[in-house]
Amino acid sequence: MASRSLAQKVVVIAGGGKNLGALIANELVDAGAGGLLLHYNSDSSRQQAETTAGALKEKGVDVITFQGDLSDAGTSKKLFDTAKSHFGRVDIGVNTAGVVIKKPILDVTEADYDKSFAANSKAAFFFIQQAGRTLENEGSIVTIVTSLLAAYTPFYSIYPGSKAPVEHYTRAASKEFGERGISVNAIGPGPMDTPFFYGQETADSAAYNKSAAALGKFSRTGLTDIEDIAPLVKFLVTDGWWITGQTLFANGGYTTR
Numbered sequence: 001m002a003s004r005s006l007a008q009k010v011v012v013i014a015g016g017g018k019n020l021g022a023l024i025a026n027e028l029v030d031a032g033a034g035g036l037l038l039h040y041n042s043d044s045s046r047q048q049a050e051t052t053a054g055a056l057k058e059k060g061v062d063v064i065t066f067q068g069d070l071s072d073a074g075t076s077k078k079l080f081d082t083a084k085s086h087f088g089r090v091d092i093g094v095n096t097a098g099v100v101i102k103k104p105i106l107d108v109t110e111a112d113y114d115k116s117f118a119a120n121s122k123a124a125f126f127f128i129q130q131a132g133r134t135l136e137n138e139g140s141i142v143t144i145v146t147s148l149l150a151a152y153t154p155f156y157s158i159y160p161g162s163k164a165p166v167e168h169y170t171r172a173a174s175k176e177f178g179e180r181g182i183s184v185n186a187i188g189p190g191p192m193d194t195p196f197f198y199g200q201e202t203a204d205s206a207a208y209n210k211s212a213a214a215l216g217k218f219s220r221t222g223l224t225d226i227e228d229i230a231p232l233v234k235f236l237v238t239d240g241w242w243i244t245g246q247t248l249f250a251n252g253g254y255t256t257r
Contacts (some may be wrong), residue, residue, distance in 0.1 A: 093174025
């Protein structure tokens with residue numbers, strides 16, 4: 001397989017304004033991407049998204065931002081329509097968005113359940129659907145899931161439970177979009193060193209997670225660093241394009257199937 005360039009490719013990143021999404025945006029721009037749409041969900045994330053966009057523009061790339069709740073199918077359509085209208089094409093879709101709720105099953109409310117499945121399952125499905133409708137041939141779609149899909153653990157029922165359907169969406173989409181050369185994959189990081197992780201954990205559980213990965217002592221934090229995941233996204237949308245329909249667990253030996 002010949003090397004695949006990102007030169008002038010257009011990328012849509014859901015959750016692209018901060019943390020992992022922002023790092024992925026920078027990785028892809030540094031690799032030659034010509035245009036980016038950075039999605040963010042709420043007003044509380046607006047400033048971070050605009051700051052990320054401003055820094056990327058200083059690198060000479062065309063960047064726009066988009067706010068919306070992607071659990072609404074119409075918003076996902078508008079997301080890709082906006083990118084296509086502004087840039088004239090879309091080549092890559094990366095979805096880093098999601099929510100995490102850690103609770104004993106007996107404490108999970110219906111509202112918790114609905115929120116989790118709206119953000120982690122429904123939004124992911126319609127992102128993949130609209131990417132499939134919009135992407136140019138030989139494009140790529142990547143969804144961030146979780147290594148908890150391969151774990152046997154208490155208190156995390158609806159988080160990995162609501163991410164699990166994405167594996168099935170990924171496999172089906174890889175078959176359906178494959179005739180147009182579009183690769184579709186999911187990445188399951190281990191517990192990542194972001195506010196997304198620490199908001200759910202106690203000091204003791206955080207310490208356990210930092211000790212659980214086989215390669216943990218070689219990590220900057222003991223956890224999966226976002227710097228471990230962004231290059232894998234870049235690989236999948238460039239030279240790793242031949243990989244499709246897969247869930248890749250990138251967790252330093254935290255867990256496996």
